Amino acid sequence: MNEQLQPLKKQSRSGKAGRSGTQDDIVYAHIFEAILEQRLAPGTKLSEEALGEIFGVSRTIIRRALSRLAHEGVVLLRPNRGAVVASPSVEEARQVFLARRLVEKAITELAVVHATADDLLQLRKMVQDERDSFSRGDRGAGIRLSGEFHLKLAEAAKNAPLISFQRSLVSQTSLIIAQYESGNRSHCSYDEHMQLIDAIEARDAAQAVHLMMHHMDHIDSKLNLDEESASDDLHAVFSHLLQTKGKSPRPAAKL
Amino acid sequence: MNEQLQPLKKQSRSGKAGRSGTQDDIVYAHIFEAILEQRLAPGTKLSEEALGEIFGVSRTIIRRALSRLAHEGVVLLRPNRGAVVASPSVEEARQVFLARRLVEKAITELAVVHATADDLLQLRKMVQDERDSFSRGDRGAGIRLSGEFHLKLAEAAKNAPLISFQRSLVSQTSLIIAQYESGNRSHCSYDEHMQLIDAIEARDAAQAVHLMMHHMDHIDSKLNLDEESASDDLHAVFSHLLQTKGKSPRPAAKL
DNA sequence: GCAAGGCGCATTGTACACAAGCCAGAGTGC
DNA sequence: GCACTCTGGCTTGTGTACAATGCGCCTTGC
Numbered sequence: 289m290n291e292q293l294q295p296l297k298k299q300s301r302s303g304k305a306g307r308s309g310t311q312d313d314i315v316y317a318h319i320f321e322a323i324l325e326q327r328l329a330p331g332t333k334l335s336e337e338a339l340g341e342i343f344g345v346s347r348t349i350i351r352r353a354l355s356r357l358a359h360e361g362v363v364l365l366r367p368n369r370g371a372v373v374a375s376p377s378v379e380e381a382r383q384v385f386l387a388r389r390l391v392e393k394a395i396t397e398l399a400v401v402h403a404t405a406d407d408l409l410q411l412r413k414m415v416q417d418e419r420d421s422f423s424r425g426d427r428g429a430g431i432r433l434s435g436e437f438h439l440k441l442a443e444a445a446k447n448a449p450l451i452s453f454q455r456s457l458v459s460q461t462s463l464i465i466a467q468y469e470s471g472n473r474s475h476c477s478y479d480e481h482m483q484l485i486d487a488i489e490a491r492d493a494a495q496a497v498h499l500m501m502h503h504m505d506h507i508d509s510k511l512n513l514d515e516e517s518a519s520d521d522l523h524a525v526f527s528h529l530l531q532t533k534g535k536s537p538r539p540a541a542k543l
Numbered sequence: 544m545n546e547q548l549q550p551l552k553k554q555s556r557s558g559k560a561g562r563s564g565t566q567d568d569i570v571y572a573h574i575f576e577a578i579l580e581q582r583l584a585p586g587t588k589l590s591e592e593a594l595g596e597i598f599g600v601s602r603t604i605i606r607r608a609l610s611r612l613a614h615e616g617v618v619l620l621r622p623n624r625g626a627v628v629a630s631p632s633v634e635e636a637r638q639v640f641l642a643r644r645l646v647e648k649a650i651t652e653l654a655v656v657h658a659t660a661d662d663l664l665q666l667r668k669m670v671q672d673e674r675d676s677f678s679r680g681d682r683g684a685g686i687r688l689s690g691e692f693h694l695k696l697a698e699a700a701k702n703a704p705l706i707s708f709q710r711s712l713v714s715q716t717s718l719i720i721a722q723y724e725s726g727n728r729s730h731c732s733y734d735e736h737m738q739l740i741d742a743i744e745a746r747d748a749a750q751a752v753h754l755m756m757h758h759m760d761h762i763d764s765k766l767n768l769d770e771e772s773a774s775d776d777l778h779a780v781f782s783h784l785l786q787t788k789g790k791s792p793r794p795a796a797k798l
Numbered sequence: 799g800c801a802a803g804g805c806g807c808a809t810t811g812t813a814c815a816c817a818a819g820c821c822a823g824a825g826t827g828c
Numbered sequence: 829g830c831a832c833t834c835t836g837g838c839t840t841g842t843g844t845a846c847a848a849t850g851c852g853c854c855t856t857g858c
Contacts, residue, residue, distance in 0.1 A: 310622070311812090335839075335840095336839075336840070337838095337839075337840090345812085345813090346812060346813045346814070347813085347814090347840085348811085348812060348813065348814090349812075349813095351840095351841095352610075355607075355610070359614060361704075367565075367840090367841090368818085368819055368820065368839085368840060368841075369819090369820070369821095369839085369840080370839065370840065380703065383701075383702045383703050383704060383705075384704055386702060387702055387704040387705050387708075390645070390646075390649045390705075391645075394645045446638075447638045447641060447642060448635065448638050449616075449638060449639055449642040449708075449711070449712060449715070450638075450642050450645075452711075453642075453704075453708045453711075456704070456707075456708075457704060460704070566842095590809075590810095591809080591810070592808095592809075592810095600842090600843090601842065601843045601844075602810090602843085602844090603841085603842055603843065603844090604842075604843095606810095622810090622811090623809085623810060623811075623848085623849055623850060624809085624810080624849090624850070624851090625809070625810065
């Protein structure tokens with residue numbers, strides 16, 4: 289109960305996923321990271337008071353951070369009933385991926401035109417970081433950095449509305465990956481990211497888009513969206529019991 | 544100072560642009576509408592306390608509404624310095640329009656596949672309303688309804704992320720139109736909207752997309768994005784003075 | 799007369815106290 | 829024994845007080 293973070297002033301400046309300095313940015317970043325790293329499972333209730341104690345700030349700050357997370361779709365805000373970590377359904381996941389395809393295609397085309405040398409340099413650096421995370425076996429950081437790569441790519445496209453949309457899509461994608469990714473953890477391969485940068489640097493739009501679409505295919509295929517791992521639709525979960533009554537319930541179904 | 548609205552409980556349910564019932568929705572809708580109808584000019588300061596008095600609510604509610612408006616890009620939130628009505632630059636306007644083209648294309652293609660009979664019915668009804676507003680000469684309502692048409696179209700496309708992005712884009716577009724539209728006020732012609740619905744109903748994707756792109760061209764061409772009507776770049780504003788010094792300043796330049 | 803510095807006011811940022819709304823559990827009636 | 833109701837506690841929603849920050853005006857020196 290009494291475990292509380294440090295005074296929390298500018299603790300995460302340039303640390304972890306933190307933005308600049310204000311308190312809600314810090315809270316936002318920490319919660320977001322916890323969700324990505326699955327320390328907060330989908331469906332988990334996010335009590336305002338509890339979070340306030342943990343971070344050593346008042347509910348006002350927490351509330352703003354939650355509102356922001358809700359805007360990006362990684363948290364569900366239910367009026368009068370508090371916030372929970374979003375648990376996107378298969379249908380929602382499909383919609384996010386469809387939207388991402390559209391946006392990534394546009395971003396790639398724009399990046400080929402507008403990316404500066406500095407953009408490309410930063411992109412390469414991010415892929416390095418990503419590779420390092422995976423070799424360290426830090427899955428959460430890997431997912432996050434992979435997302436930040438795509439976000440940085442959007443920035444290279446130099447279109448503010450697309451950047452903000454991409455931010456939301458990447459957040460949701462990360463959550464979906466964390467929730468649905470099947471066993472093999474070799475996702476979002478940094479090789480593909482590197483090739484993509486090469487194509488952009490060569491200003492080869494067709495090739496870049498081709499690579500990006502291929503990349504999206506890979507991400508898609510790594511998820512098992514066909515069979516939901518855990519559903520809140522009781523009928524769906526127990527559908528196998530409805531016909532052959534005799535079957536015994538699964539012994540260790542992790543709900 | 545003392546002019547205040549009615550108790551404001553559920554006053555705008557089904558009225559004007561109001562959503563369901565909560566207070567911040569009402570405040571949000573009213574401010575948004577005021578911006579669209581240019582009763583609030585770009586750059587106007589939106590004081591929390593003043594708005595609170597006007598709407599008869601505390602700053603808490605106002606703050607949420609402003610935050611939401613800021614998320615949609617029609618209000619600019621400057622830390623420690625309050626909120627102002629956004630005044631998109633020409634460059635920002637171009638970016639919004641570019642993004643909209645991309646999204647409208649995708650939405651149209653999806654709507655051709657997914658629009659239900661009921662969707663089409665509602666769309667037709669909205670075009671009717673739009674036409675009525677214009678014949679009444681209600682410019683603000685016209686812009687708003689025209690935007691709502693495009694938003695409804697996004698809903699017909701059945702993709703949640705795209706809907707939310709479209710909402711933001713439409714809001715910003717409306718603001719841009721209000722700010723930049725040149726004299727002739729025959730914008731966003733409902734004829735084009737009607738034809739678009741026909742093409743969608745006929746499930747003719749190519750034709751629908753063609754019409755939509757044409758529609759976007761029309762909107763673009765009605766704006767004079769080349770010469771900014773009012774700029775905050777002093778060098779740009781007074782560039783004509785920099786060469787021929789003798790010129791006298793304009794007598795009644797409204798800054 | 800003009801520029802720089804300091805002070806006071808106004809406005810936003812944060813925390814907290816109170817009100818309102820859900821949810822769970824105990825109790826009761828059928 | 830089951831279901832329904834009522835109540836108590838807990839969580840969120842809202843208003844408000846206080847702190848901090850930024851801005852404009854005034855003074856003062858040159």
